[in-house]
Amino acid sequence: MSRRKKLINNTDIPQHKIEAIAxxxxxxxxxxxxxxxxxxxxxxxxxxxEAEKQKDKTE
Incomplete structure (x- = not known):
């Protein structure tokens, strides 16, 4: 049986509304x-x- 990933919702928007929009x-x-x-x-x-990652590595 697979487990569902726990959703993180730090807003005042109900999760069911976020899912409906998605x-x-x-x-x-x-x-x-x-x-x-x-x-x-x-x-x-x-x-x-990738360019940003390379830039960060050189700094």
């Missing part, structure tokens, strides 16, 4: 990252992140 926007998020534009932006983000 269910509404998740298909759009997935569609964006499956698109060419989304994949290109994600690749650019990964490059910037």
């Amino acid at each position: 269910r509404c926007i998740m298909p759009d998020i997935l569609a964006f990252y499956e698109s060419e534009e989304g994949q290109r932006e994600f690749a650019e983000w990964k490059k910037r992140r």
